[in-house]
Amino acid sequence: MKYRNFITKVLCFLLVFAAFVPYQAKAARKAEEEAENAAKIAEVEAANREVRKQMAEAENASPYTDGVYEGTAEGFGGPVSVEVTIDGGDITEIRLLDVSGEDPAYLMQVESLLDQMLQTQGVDVDTISGATFTSKGLIHAVTEALRKARR
Amino acid sequence: MVQQNEQVKKPVPASVKRKTANRNKALMRAALQVLFFVTMPGAFVAGFNGIKYIFRTMGTGSVLEINSFAMVLIGLGGFTLLFGRFFCGYVCSFGALGDLVYWLSGLFQKKVLKKRKQFSLPKQALPVLQKLKYLNLAFIVLMTAAGRMESLHGTSPWDVFSRFTALKLPTADYLPGIICLILILIGMAVQSRFFCQFLCPLGAFFAVLPILPFAMLHRDAPNCLKGCSACKNTCPVGLKLETDGFRNGECISCGKCAGVCPKNNLQYPAATLFKNDIIYVLFRAAVFFGLGVWLGLCRFF
Numbered sequence: 242m243k244y245r246n247f248i249t250k251v252l253c254f255l256l257v258f259a260a261f262v263p264y265q266a267k268a269a270r271k272a273e274e275e276a277e278n279a280a281k282i283a284e285v286e287a288a289n290r291e292v293r294k295q296m297a298e299a300e301n302a303s304p305y306t307d308g309v310y311e312g313t314a315e316g317f318g319g320p321v322s323v324e325v326t327i328d329g330g331d332i333t334e335i336r337l338l339d340v341s342g343e344d345p346a347y348l349m350q351v352e353s354l355l356d357q358m359l360q361t362q363g364v365d366v367d368t369i370s371g372a373t374f375t376s377k378g379l380i381h382a383v384t385e386a387l388r389k390a391r392r
Numbered sequence: 393m394v395q396q397n398e399q400v401k402k403p404v405p406a407s408v409k410r411k412t413a414n415r416n417k418a419l420m421r422a423a424l425q426v427l428f429f430v431t432m433p434g435a436f437v438a439g440f441n442g443i444k445y446i447f448r449t450m451g452t453g454s455v456l457e458i459n460s461f462a463m464v465l466i467g468l469g470g471f472t473l474l475f476g477r478f479f480c481g482y483v484c485s486f487g488a489l490g491d492l493v494y495w496l497s498g499l500f501q502k503k504v505l506k507k508r509k510q511f512s513l514p515k516q517a518l519p520v521l522q523k524l525k526y527l528n529l530a531f532i533v534l535m536t537a538a539g540r541m542e543s544l545h546g547t548s549p550w551d552v553f554s555r556f557t558a559l560k561l562p563t564a565d566y567l568p569g570i571i572c573l574i575l576i577l578i579g580m581a582v583q584s585r586f587f588c589q590f591l592c593p594l595g596a597f598f599a600v601l602p603i604l605p606f607a608m609l610h611r612d613a614p615n616c617l618k619g620c621s622a623c624k625n626t627c628p629v630g631l632k633l634e635t636d637g638f639r640n641g642e643c644i645s646c647g648k649c650a651g652v653c654p655k656n657n658l659q660y661p662a663a664t665l666f667k668n669d670i671i672y673v674l675f676r677a678a679v680f681f682g683l684g685v686w687l688g689l690c691r692f693f
Contacts (some may be wrong), residue, residue, distance in 0.1 A: 246640075252600035268455040354448070 303330025311387030316378025318342030451537035549573035599641030623649035
């Protein structure tokens with residue numbers, strides 16, 4: 242027939258076109274699933290971020306529990322006692338309780354250590370030359386108190 | 393004897409009229425090809441990008457969207473359904489390049505080599521060679537769907553040609569494409585519409601479209617002169633016009649056959665709506681120009 246070639250081409254064309262419909266449906270479903278997955282992944286990642294944030298905050302948190310703690314250590318002429326106050330996780334006060342074994346002259350020298358320890362919020366301070374034993378007594382006493390204060 | 397004062401004009405023979413008309417039509421076609429070359433040289437690449445987009449998307453199983461490339465493909469395809477492969481015959485810059493190269497080659501052969509007839513490949517070879525473009529289309533489509541187009545980077549002669557139409561030189565990574573283009577140019581010099589017939593993947597797509605019979609050339613066969621093969625001899629894509637050449641997707645709607653027929657036996661049914669086929673050509677050119685601008689193919693607006 243005269244238009245056989247045309248009719249054949251039209252039929253093929255329509256078949257090809259018809260095949261696009263199920264393809265689009267399938268692709269749309271796949272896109273939907275991928276969007277759902279992406280949403281779930283985003284949720285999990287947000288939760289992970291939250292946990293990591295909390296962990297970081299905990300690390301920065303002070304190792305000390307609030308309260309007042311006593312510490313004693315051997316000084317020059319006897320035991321040295323100190324009282325350390327922890328407030329808000331920080332060392333807020335260091336008080337000398339019993340320093341009877343130490344000479345006042347040396348005590349005056351090592352008093353600056355108390356301020357230093359408050360400033361550095363720890364015991365990483367150098368001993369005062371010439372007053373090594375008193376310095377060490379004080380430092381070790383504070384260390385003992387802080388050991389008690391640790392969580 | 394009556395003294396004739398007025399000059400009696402010799403009637404112009406139909407054959408001369410036809411030759412003049414054909415020359416005018418050829419000039420008009422060349423002018424339109426130049427117009428589209430200057431305004432829309434990238435139209436064929438954009439159209440083929442639409443095909444590649446569809447298969448690349450289907451290769452990843454993603455949703456198909458009507459983006460600008462898909463629109464160009466739909467536009468070109470729709471235009472071809474209504475008007476036949478007018479795009480190939482009048483608009484496509486690569487086809488125009490093929491016409492130009494073949495014409496220059498003919499000039500050279502006739503004037504310099506003094507050949508009587510321009511060289512072209514044997515006609516029996518054409519139907520076989522014309523099938524190659526379907527293989528080319530299938531290959532590119534499969535590679536695109538498999539997401540392997542990157543391995544073909546630099547091989548496309550169209551990419552190289554596009555660089556030239558943008559008045560730029562291609563970069564060194566396009567060497568395979570440059571060699572391809574040179575080989576194609578040689579082919580264009582020995583066979584009319586060499587690329588279009590044997591290699592063009594977009595042409596392969598157009599050739600399988602169900603072009604409306606309304607838009608295809610029809611021949612009033614009983615009216616033909618016995619032994620005349622004027623249409624067949626002039627057809628640039630080697631259609632066996634005395635059989636079913638018009639229902640063949642190879643026809644690029646250039647209209648040369650209609651122009652050369654001594655009995656005016658070849659017509660587009662659509663053209664009968666217009667005064668003559670020149671108007672029909674201009675009409676289609678105007679429609680495509682508007683379509684091209686709307687699709688964003690024109691580099692000026």
